[in-house]
Amino acid sequence: MSASGSCKCEALIGALSALFGDLAWWPGTPEEVMIGAVLTQQTRWENVTAALDALRRKGICSIAGIHAAPSSVIEEAVRCTGFFRVKTRRLTALAEWITHRYGSVDAMRKRPTEELRAGLLSVNGIGAETADSILCYALDRPVFVIDAYTERICGCVGIPERGAALKRMFEAVLPPDTAVHRRCHAYFVEYAKQFCGKKRCETCILKNAFE
Template sequence: MNRPGYLLMYEKLLDYYGPQGWWPADNPFEMMIGSILVQNTSWRNVEKAFQRLKPYLEENVIYDMPVDELALLIRSSGFFNIKAKRIKSFMEWYSRYDFDVDQVRRVEGGRLREELLSIKGIGQETADVMLLYAFQHPVFVVDAYARRIFYRVGFNMPKTYDAFREKVEGEVPGSLALYNEFHALLVEHAKVHCKAKPICEGCPLFTFCDRRLDES
């Protein structure tokens, strides 16, 4: 890998899968709620929760809704009592900005990340997903799919979340569009080829992948 490996991987995935058009949501608020609902579950379960939640999916409605009522609506997402409390904590924070996404976008990225991480139940991955897809700050999202694919391809990445993220960001141009697409492409690749049990035949990364499968 004589040329920047992360970019080569990105380009091969983009050529193979094409633009993904992520995040799958109708608006930024739905995207933010979805990023909490998807914690420790599949997107399929989130979609089921959204079917019940959709009629109530307005900022003021969710803010005023009792936590037990919200929990019942999102039951299919798993850990629904915990997630309902996390959503309510998030809504308390969001209310400080009058539920105005444009106000939040004007906040400096580092400060905004610290604010998101101070919300109970919002960890590094969820905060970065919100930063990237809702608040339009360029950041590389380190999820389980990224860890799996980077390891198998042959990149020796740091164990900690921020060190992994910073290593990628230090070598990949800080473009909002690129980070947006990169994350979506890694998710798609993990679903199609680089599964827990990988399907290497036809994989767009096969020619330079080390295929380290034993610890992934």
């Protein structure tokens, strides 16, 4: 990682922190967060919230609940998130992996981060963003989540790295504090929602500040 890249990452986090302060993001139990991390793929968070509510009403908003439930019951609950059959298969695969490998989420939490990440990535439909979201938000690991919002904003301010390289860059400049990693990831999501999605590039606070 170059010194200039490190400085830009630190400056970017500082600018976002000044704008948003202390964000509280992604509420829910660890198991609800895991389920939400799968459901949020290619949909809006409002739809995820509705699906989680439906799963709760059916009494299956947990890893054990998903593992035991018929696919048709899960599909009915998560239909509002789109690609509901695919997401049902992914939720079932995640629940099966956790149950067969660890027995419970509590037992899973005791394992090393590297082991957990490799295992999550082996589950059908779990990519780097979903795996890191589960690690950071559900399992309390200081792992930085890279998503399309993060890559887009970083690219606009002159940080060309993507994916794993960008993840390493942020993890090198942030303290090993899960709360900090969560808050900083939330900054990118909130900024993108307020500015990037509305085609307001000409008034982008960050782009203008880094030019």
